[in-house]
Amino acid sequence: MAEVIRIAESASEPAPQALPQNVEAEAALLGALMIDNRLVEDVQLKLRPDHFFEPLHGRIYEAILRMTDANRIANPVTLRPLFEADEAIKDVGGPAYLAQLTGSGAAVIGARDFAQQIYDLALLRALIGVGRDLVEGALDTSEDVAPLAQIERAETDLYKVAEAGGAEGRALSFGEAAKASIRNAEAALNRGGGLTGITTGLSGLNGRIGGLQRSDLIIVAGRPGMGKTALATNMAFSTALRFVQDQADGIETVKAAGAPIAVFSLEMSAEQLVTRVLSEQSKVTAEQIRTGNLSHQEFASFARAAGDLQSLPFYIDDTPGLTIAALRARARRLKRQKGIGLVVVDYLQLLQGSGKGSAGDNRVQEISEISRGLKQLAKELDLPVIGVSQLSRAVEQREDKRPQLSDLRESGSIEQDADIVLFVYREEYYLRAHEPKHPIPGDPIEVFSAFEEWEAKHSQVAGMAELIIAKNRHGGTGKERLRFEGRFTKFSDPADEQRLPEMRT
Structure with missing residues (x-):
């Protein structure tokens, strides 16, 4: 030797x-x-x-x-x-x-x-x-x-x-995988509401997808004005609030239906995002909070909501222009320091790629890198990642404005990488944009008829939204009807009589 x-x-x-x-x-x-x-x-x-x-x-x-x-x-x-x-x-x-x-x-x-x-x-x-x-x-x-x-x-x-330096990858036997499946089913049975993952705060959606599953990339998409950011924020808040409640009830963290959450808000500031949450909880509109046009009672309600939620495990990073690499580094740090169990990115088109490609690389390739990076992050940290996404203008060119998977803007691999794709659609938004002339005495009968027809349609959809489950690796697709309170940007489950009929494919 x-x-x-x-x-x-x-x-x-x-x-x-x-x-x-x-x-x-x-x-x-x-x-x-x-x-x-x-x-x-x-x-x-x-x-x-x-x-x-x-x-x-x-x-x-x-x-x-x-x-x-x-x-x-x-x-x-x-x-x-x-x-x-x-x-x-x-x-x-x-x-x-x-x-x-x-x-x-x-x-x-x-x-x-x-x-x-x-x-x-x-x-x-x-x-x-x-x-x-x-x-x-x-x-x-x-x-x-x-x-x-x-x-x-x-x-x-x-x-x-x-x-x-992590553990070596290994193949699981059928028996080992079956035990994991049984544990998930037992968790769903004990939690109620069909939850195997963490809660979305929406019973109907929980029933469809079993909650937000670890290592999943969930895309929430919609055209401007549909409320996609509000929906993602509502789900994040519900997850954090449920974690606090589970802790108070003595439920172990691994069995909790909630989790500490991290929101990477590339469009809104942390203050704006928190104002939305407090508006929803205090029932004081964001406009009133911003302008100070509120009564002493409303201010007391707003301040009380802020005090009650002060210790909520809800962490916001509003750094603009983050790269996907920087976002992943920060998420890992929050996982290590705060134990986060859910990441929300609003919205993924505002993220930047690595910048390693040539100047000729197009935006589709960059978005593909970003969506792939978010999916990798979900797997690395073993938690669900919600990515808010824009939709292309192709939606506006169709008579039926309900989104389709092909409408994902600069889709690249978004559809491929996502485990679940949720589209937010509010027919009320489009009806309001085409509100006919209010008739006055002396107008032709056609004007009265057109307004009455519009008014009848509007009354059916006012304050309601459709959540379209366009892709679901874990089960069926379909639609869920939700209530939407525009003043407080809040989504919630509708009354039973307002539920859509079962639509699974």
Whole structure:
């Protein structure tokens, strides 16, 4: 093993301070893999070629993986032709080095331990790299100083290191998956209302989708004026309020139907968003709050609502122009610090992509990157993510203005990445836009008839909304009828007689 020791010494010489490494363990593992190719199955899921400190060892490991993947034997004889021209192997005695690696058959016994140590040391080197980059960036003042951006970048890099050190992926047996399914069904039974996830605050919607499920991306979309932001905010508030109630009732966090929530509000300020919530709870309109045109009793109601909700686990980030990478870094931080269980993004078209593409890249590709990033965030943090989305103007060109999946603006992969797509539609909005002339005495009978017909239609839809479930990976699609109080931007379940008939597809 003299050559192995020489590799270790030469590899560590250029560095002013030796990085964490164990070249002997790398050599022992490679020897074990060449002696018994079946060991490859045990280590390849976790260990990559770049985890090896010595580049030559990384190339040998990669060659072993390629050969075993092709169902070929990987040993010193079959690997020799691949390394005859390798300059690094010439420094340690040529291709005969491969045979020397297999000199100790005892290494087979400790192969898994060697692999784990190599992996752990690689993580430590990655951590050192993040630290060095952070120090160098903080010391470099030659460009515009942006410490917050550097912190976010460091958090992202640290999370990647932590993520790489997570548990290995594994296949679940049918029995294990069945147990998880039974636990979900039991949770739904105990919570009532068909809830297997966290509540939306709307009984009808909960019954359709079982609540908001972990790792799901839920898109709430609609044309301007439909109330899509209000709906997403209503659901977020209900989730946070239910968490407080469950805590007061002594329900364990893992069994709670609510959760702390984070709203990334790229359109409205935190103050505007909170004003909406307080308006809904105090029954004082946002206009009255903004203008101060309210009575002492109304102000007392508003202040009381603010006091009651002061400790609500409802966190708002209203930083404009966030990139998808920055949003993910901030969401991870809130998950770690506040234990959030739901993320709301309002709205996803205001997010920016990574900016790595060329200037010619179109907006559709950027939106695809953003929707894919939100879905990845939902899976990484194991929580539902609600993305508010705009719809294209194609809706306005049709006689029936109910949205369709094809109306998702710059859709790219939004429809593909989403687990659930909800469209908000209020016929009242369009009827008001086409309100006919109020008849006066002396007008033709046609004017009276047109206004009476419009008035009859308006009375049927006034204060109501349709929630169209256009996509649902967990069940059927259809429609839910909701009440909408425009003065307080509040959605709620309608009275029973106002419910739409069952429409499942």
